[in-house]
Amino acid sequence: MHKPAAIVGRDRQWRAMQRFLHGSGAEETQCGSLRLGLVSGRRRTGKTQLLTAVCEAVGGLYIACVQDEGDLAARRRFASAITEHAGLRNTIRGEPESWERLLRAALETSARVSPAGSPAVVVIDEFPYVMANAPQLPSLIQHLYDESQQGRGPGGRLILCGSALSVMHTLLSGTQPLRGRAMMDMRLNALDYREAAQLWHLQDPEVAFRVHACVGGIPGYRPLMPSVPTAVDDFDGWVTDNLLSVDIGVFTRTEVDYLLREDPRITARSVYYDILSAVAQGARTPAKIGAAIGRDNNAVRYPIGVLESAGYLTKAHDLHRHGKPTISVCDPIIRFDRLITAPHLGQLELGRVEPVWRAAAPTFRSNILGPHFEELAREWVHRFAPDELGRPIGFGQVGFGSVQDDRGRAKHDIDVIATEGDRVRLIGEAKATLARRGLPDLERLDAIRQLLAREGKDTTETVTALFSATGFTTDLVEAAGSRADTVLVDLKRLYGLG
Incomplete structure (x- = not known):
C-alpha cells in the first residue's frame, strides 16, 4: 500500500495506518477479529484526504457524517453508503435499520467486497456529528468489538474520525465504552514548516517563512488559495487577496469562527475570542489574561483549558528556571486574526484592505514574524x-x-x-x-x-x-x-x- 504522491508528509502516519490495517504481515487481514482505530485533528488538517486514500487503496467503505443532521436522515445516509459500496441500487424506503444492524452490515459488506488480500475497512468520518443524536453508538461498537474478539461477530477494521477533539478524546477516557479497545489513536497535527513549503511549492525560504507565519502547516488552506506568492514582492498582495478579504472563504475571522464552533464545549464564544486576543497581545498567565479581559483569575482557567485541549493555546515552561508556565497562541491563523484582522474588522468590511495591511506592518513584524521565527x-x-x-x-x-x-x-x-x-x-x-x-x-x-x-x-x-x-x-x-x-x-x- 503506497502513499499517494498528492499527500505531502504524513509518512509516519501512513506507516502506522499500514500496521493497523495489515498487522505484522503474518496475521490474517481479511478475517481476524475487529480492530478499532481513531483519527482526530483540527479542521483542515487533511484527515479526510488521508482516510479516503486508505479506502481507495484497500477498497474500504468510507462514510461521511453531516453536522446537524437528524438521526433518521443520518441512518438513511449510512444505509445508502453501504448499498452503494455493495454495488446495489439504493432502494431504501421508510424507516432504515437500527444503528446496531447498520454497523454490522457495514463491516460485513466491506468484508464481502474487499479485494483479496485486503482487510475489510470501514471509515466513519466526522463521527461526533452522528453521535450527537445517537449517543449509544460507542456502546454498540463496544458490543460488536467484544463479540468479534469471541469469534461471534464481524471482523475487519473500523476507523472513527472527527474534528471535535474533546469528543474524540473522551471516547477512550475514563469509563467510556471504547476505553482500552482502540489499537490506533492517531492525532493528525499540522505539517512541519518544511513540509508546508513543499505543499505550497515555495522555493524562496523567506516567502515560505512568511506564509507559514500566517497559516501554518494546515493542508486544507492550500486548495482554497489558488494564488501562491512566489517572491517576497508578491506576499502583500497574497495576504490582502486572501486572509483579509471579507468575501473569501479563508477570511481569517470566518475561519476562526468555524474552528471554535467545532468544539461543543465552546458556547459563549465572545469569552474565548477575548482570551485568544489577550494571549496574542502578550498576556501569558491566567492572572494577566483575566486582568486583560476584565475577569477573575479563576473564571478564565476553564476556557483556557478548553482552548489548550483543542490545540489553539499551548503552555510551556522555562527550561532553566522551572517557574509557572507561559501561555501562547499556537495556531498561526488564530494569532493572525486576533492581531491583524480583529482590531480592524470594521475597516476591512468597508473594503479598506490595503490601508489596514500597511498600518498593521509593525505588528506583523514584531508580534507575528518575531515570535514565529523563535518557534x-x-x-x-x-x-x-x-x-x-x-x-x-x-x-x-x-x-x-x-x-x-x-x-x-x-x-x-x-x-x-x-x-x-x-x-x-x-x-x-x-x-x-x-x-x-x-x-x-x-x-x-x-x-x-x-x-x-x-x-x-x-x-x-x-x-x-x-x-x-x-x-x-x-x-x-x-x-x-x-x-x-x-x-x-x-x-x-x-x-x-x-
Missing part, C-alpha cells in the same frame, strides 16, 4: 538539527529559558535552549529583525554560557546557535568559522537549502 528555531533544533549536526539521539528537551545574573543584576532571556538533566546541550538566539546578527550576539551567548556554568550546569559540550532571518555580519561569520561549537542558521539553512 521555528526551536523546531529546527528538535526536529532537524540532530541529523544535520550529527547528533542522532537529539539534544534533549528543547524550549526557551532565562538565567539570572546576580552580579550584573539582570535577567537574560534565552530564545532557544536544549537541556538533558544538568547538561546544557544548546543555547541560541533567534531574531527576525531587519538588522543582521553580529559579533555582540555571540558574545552575549558566551556570557550566558558562563552564567549557566557558574550555576553548576554542565556546558562543556554546549552548542552555541545564532538564528537570523536576515543573515549575519562578516565578523560574526569569521568568528563562527573558527569555532567548532558555534552554528549560524539563516532561513536557507532553516529550510534545509544550504
Whole structure:
C-alpha cells in the first residue's frame, strides 16, 4: 500500500495506518477479529484526504457524517453508503435499520467486497456529528468489538474520525465504552514548516517563512488559495487577496469562527475570542489574561483549558528556571486574526484592505514574524538539527529559558535552549529583525554560557546557535568559522537549502 504522491508528509502516519490495517504481515487481514482505530485533528488538517486514500487503496467503505443532521436522515445516509459500496441500487424506503444492524452490515459488506488480500475497512468520518443524536453508538461498537474478539461477530477494521477533539478524546477516557479497545489513536497535527513549503511549492525560504507565519502547516488552506506568492514582492498582495478579504472563504475571522464552533464545549464564544486576543497581545498567565479581559483569575482557567485541549493555546515552561508556565497562541491563523484582522474588522468590511495591511506592518513584524521565527528555531533544533549536526539521539528537551545574573543584576532571556538533566546541550538566539546578527550576539551567548556554568550546569559540550532571518555580519561569520561549537542558521539553512 503506497502513499499517494498528492499527500505531502504524513509518512509516519501512513506507516502506522499500514500496521493497523495489515498487522505484522503474518496475521490474517481479511478475517481476524475487529480492530478499532481513531483519527482526530483540527479542521483542515487533511484527515479526510488521508482516510479516503486508505479506502481507495484497500477498497474500504468510507462514510461521511453531516453536522446537524437528524438521526433518521443520518441512518438513511449510512444505509445508502453501504448499498452503494455493495454495488446495489439504493432502494431504501421508510424507516432504515437500527444503528446496531447498520454497523454490522457495514463491516460485513466491506468484508464481502474487499479485494483479496485486503482487510475489510470501514471509515466513519466526522463521527461526533452522528453521535450527537445517537449517543449509544460507542456502546454498540463496544458490543460488536467484544463479540468479534469471541469469534461471534464481524471482523475487519473500523476507523472513527472527527474534528471535535474533546469528543474524540473522551471516547477512550475514563469509563467510556471504547476505553482500552482502540489499537490506533492517531492525532493528525499540522505539517512541519518544511513540509508546508513543499505543499505550497515555495522555493524562496523567506516567502515560505512568511506564509507559514500566517497559516501554518494546515493542508486544507492550500486548495482554497489558488494564488501562491512566489517572491517576497508578491506576499502583500497574497495576504490582502486572501486572509483579509471579507468575501473569501479563508477570511481569517470566518475561519476562526468555524474552528471554535467545532468544539461543543465552546458556547459563549465572545469569552474565548477575548482570551485568544489577550494571549496574542502578550498576556501569558491566567492572572494577566483575566486582568486583560476584565475577569477573575479563576473564571478564565476553564476556557483556557478548553482552548489548550483543542490545540489553539499551548503552555510551556522555562527550561532553566522551572517557574509557572507561559501561555501562547499556537495556531498561526488564530494569532493572525486576533492581531491583524480583529482590531480592524470594521475597516476591512468597508473594503479598506490595503490601508489596514500597511498600518498593521509593525505588528506583523514584531508580534507575528518575531515570535514565529523563535518557534521555528526551536523546531529546527528538535526536529532537524540532530541529523544535520550529527547528533542522532537529539539534544534533549528543547524550549526557551532565562538565567539570572546576580552580579550584573539582570535577567537574560534565552530564545532557544536544549537541556538533558544538568547538561546544557544548546543555547541560541533567534531574531527576525531587519538588522543582521553580529559579533555582540555571540558574545552575549558566551556570557550566558558562563552564567549557566557558574550555576553548576554542565556546558562543556554546549552548542552555541545564532538564528537570523536576515543573515549575519562578516565578523560574526569569521568568528563562527573558527569555532567548532558555534552554528549560524539563516532561513536557507532553516529550510534545509544550504
